[in-house]
Amino acid sequence: MWGKCQGSGANAYQVAVDLTGPTAKCSCPSRKYPCKHALALLLMWAHGAQLAGTPSGVVTDWQASLRDKPAPRADRVVDPQAAAARREQRLVRMVAGAQVLSDWLADVAQAGVASLSDRDSGWWAHSSARMTDAQLPGVGTRIADLAQVVGVGSDWVDVVVLELGMAHLATRVLGNWERLGASERADLRVFLGWPATSEELSAAQRVAGVWHVVGARRDLTGRVAAQRTWLVERGSGRLGLVLDFAGPGGTLAVPALVGSVLVGEVVVYPGSAPNRVRLGESLTTGDDPGGALRGAVAVGEALALATGWWAVNPWPWRQPVCLAGVRLAQVGGAAAVMDDAGDAVLLDPRADVHQLRAVTGGARCDLFGEVDRVGRLLPLAVGFDGGMVGL
C-alpha cells in the first residue's frame, strides 16, 4: 500500500506500508518510526480509502528490498563447543577480575570503613566501574548501592562490614570454581553479575503448581525501576521470586495483585532456594481467592530459616520470612513487630509503618516480608483469616 503526502518540503513524501509486516517506509526525514505519514496512510486504509494508481520508484525499490531480506531464523542452532569456550573465556576473565576486587577490599580494610564516608561520588563511581570492567558487574552494582548506605542510619557500618565480607567470600569461592556444584556456581554467578544465558534458561527446571502471590513491591534504585513479586506454591510451600526491571523510559510488567492465584508452570532459575523464577507463558489467573497466608512461623524460627538459606547461599541481601501472630511493637523507640513470645524484629526504614498500623490496628496478624542481613524487616503483605492485604 502506498501514497504521497504533501509535507513542508518541496516534494511530496513517498510513503509505503507493507501490511504483512507490518512495516513502513517513507521518504520524509523524520527520525520517528513509523512516521506520521505512514500512520496517516494506515488510518486512511482503516477508514476504507480506495487504493489506486502506480507506485513510484521509491516504493518499488523498497518492495524489492523487502523480498530479498532473509526471513528471521526460526531457531538458532547453538554450537555446544562454542558455548563452552565462551564460558571458559568468561571464567578466566572473572578470575582475573577477582584480583581487582581483592585489591580494592584490602585497600578499604586498611584505610578503614570509617574513611568511606569521606569518599566523594567520583570515587564510588570509579570503584563501581572498575568492577564492571573487571567482568564483575554484579559487584559493581552492589558497590554503587553501598555509596547510598554509607553514613545513613544507625547500622550502616554493620551493612558495609557484611557486604565487604560477602565480596571477600566471593573472591575466595571463585578460586574454587572447579569444586563447586551447579547450584553453588549459579548462586555465585548471580552475585558477580554473570547472568544465565537463554540456552541455560531454556534447559531450566519448570515447576507446575498453584502459585499464591504473597508480596509485590516496586523500588527505584538509581535510574532502574525494579519489581519484586513473591510467590508461594500452595501444595509444596515452595517460594519463588519474580524480578522485573525497567530502565529509564521503560515500563514494568503489570504487578500481580497480592492475594491472587496463578496456575501453571514457572521457570526456576538455577541456584539454591528460594529461587528466582520467571512466569511461564501458559500461566493463568486462578478463579478462587488465594486464601490465607500459609507456612507462617514464630519470629525466631523464621529468622533461623532465613539464616539457613544464607548458610547455603550467602549473597542475597534479603530473604523472605513469613511471621505468625505478630503485632506492632517498639524496640527502643523504633518501629518493630513482635510475636507472643516477645521476640521482635525491627522494621526497615523503607517500610510504610503508617499503612501497617492502619491495616492491622495493632492487632495480631500474619506477615509476609523480607528480612535483610542486619535483621530489618520490610513487610509486604498482611494475612488474616481467609485472606491477605498487600502493603
Add this chain to the structure above:
Amino acid sequence: MTTDRVEVPPAEPGAQWAGLRAALLLGTTRRPAPTGIAVGAVLVAGSASSLLDAAALWAAGRGPVSVAGVAVPPCPPDPTPVVSATAVAVLDLVLPAGDQPGSVRLVSRWLARAATAGQRLPHSRVVALLELGTARPGLRAGVRAVLGERGRWVAGGHEPWAWATGRDESPAWDEQAWEHGSAQERMRMFAALRAADPERARQVLAGAWPSLSAAERSALLAGMRHGFGPADWDWVGQVRQASNSAQVRVLATDMLASDPASPYSNELTAQLRAWTSRRGAQIGFEPDRDLTEADCVAAGMGKPPPGLSATGWWLSHAAAAAPLSLWLELPDSRRLPRARVGVAELVAAGNDELRDGWVRAAVRQRDQVWLEALAGHAPTPAVLAALPPDRAVGVLVAHLRGKDDPQGDLALAGAISGRWQRNLASVLIDRFAAAQTHPEGDGSVWLEHLDPADGDLLRAAIEGLPEDPPKKVAGAVAARRRQLRAAARDLAMAAAIDAAFTDPDNQAPPASPAIQHPDSPASPAPTVEEP
C-alpha cells in the same frame, strides 16, 4: 596472608562481632587489628586480609537474631460500618487525580456522602486520606468525619496528622502547652479558649503579647475575630495604636472597622459627617485639608494602591466602617424638606470609591436593602455571596440579560453558594458555550454548583459547539469544549458517587473477618479488611 589457627576460648557472638566491626571501622593502617578476636575458626592476625576472612565467615555463617520488643497498645474496636466495595472502587477512581481541581470536589462529595450514610473508610484507605487532608486543609473536616476509630488511632501516631485525631476540636487549656507548644498547637488552643471563654482568651493574649513575634501576633489576633465584641474594643484599639507591625495594625483596624459601633468606626463616622454633604442623590466629599498617604497609614488603612488617590482610599475605608444609615441621614443641601432619597438612587449616583466602601459596609452590616441596591447596580462576587441565594440568582439573571460579554460570568455566579437553580445554570452554560474567547478559570466552578441532573445542559451545549469553527477562534472553542467535557465527566463521576451510597445493592457489607486479639479475647477484636 597469615591466618593463625589457634584454639581460643570462644567469645560471646555479640562481642566477636563488635570486635570485628570496630577493627574494620578503623582500618589496619591506623591501628593494627587486635589479635584477640576469634570468629569461628579464624583468629584475626592483625592483617587486613584476616579481618576480611573473619567478615566473610561471619557473612556466611550468621544471620540476624530477634530482639526484645514492647507491644504497642492496639486500636479499640470500631462499631461504625465500613462503606461498600462499590464506594471504595469509586473513591479509588477519584483519588489518584487528587491534584486536579475537579477531583478535590469529587473527593469532598464522596466524603460528605459517606458521612451522611454514617459509614467510615476502609482501613486500607485511611493513610491515603490522611495524607490528602494534610495537603489540603479544606478537606480535613470531611476526612475527619469518616476516619472511624482506626483512622483516628493511626493519625495519633504521626504529628502532621494531629488535625485528624479529634483532639484539636477543643483542646483543654494547658499553661505548659501554651508556653512551650508549637505555633500550630498554640493557635489551636487559643481558638478553643476563645470559643469557650472569650474574656479569658483576650487576657491571655494581652499577657503574652510582649513576648510574641509579629507573625504570631497577627495569627493569634486573627483568632480573636471569633466572638469579637465591645469588650475587646479597648485592647484591640491599643494594639492598633501601639503596634510596630503594619500587618498587625491593618488587621486590628479591620476588626474594629467591621463593627460600625466601635470607637474607631465612630471616629471615622464623625469625620465623614463633617466632611460630606448631599445634594439630591449626589454625595459630596470635602475634607478640610488635603488627605495624604500618611493620613491613610495613620488611620490603619495601609497605603493607597498605585493609581488611587489618598482621598479616594480614605473615603472608601471610612464608608466601609460607617453605619449605612449615615448616608440617608445627611440633610439635602437643596433644603427641600419633602424630598427623601432612596438607597438605589444613592448607589447609582455614587462614585467608585464610595460604592467600594458601601459594598464592604453592606456585607459587614448584612443590610439587605443596601445589598440588593448595590447588586442591582453592578453585582460583585462579595455582594452576591452576602445575599440569600434565591435573591442573588434573580439579580444575576437580570444582570446577565443586559450584558453581552460573558467575561466574568462565572466569577459572579461562583460567589452564589450551593447548587445553581436550573434557569441560571442554563443561561451560564449557553453563554459559556457561545463565547469565542479563551475560557477564564479552570472549570472547577461547574462541579461545585451543578447537579448530576444538569448533565443534559452540558451535553446539549457540547453538541451545539461548532464542528469546524473559523481558524481564528478554533483554539478558544477547543478549550471551551475541553472544559465542558471535563465538567460533564466530573458530573457523571458525581452521579456514580451518589449512586454508591444510595443504591440498595451497594449497602455496607456485614462486619469483616476478625483477627483475634491476644489481650482481649472476650472483647470484639480489631479487624483487617479486604481492600
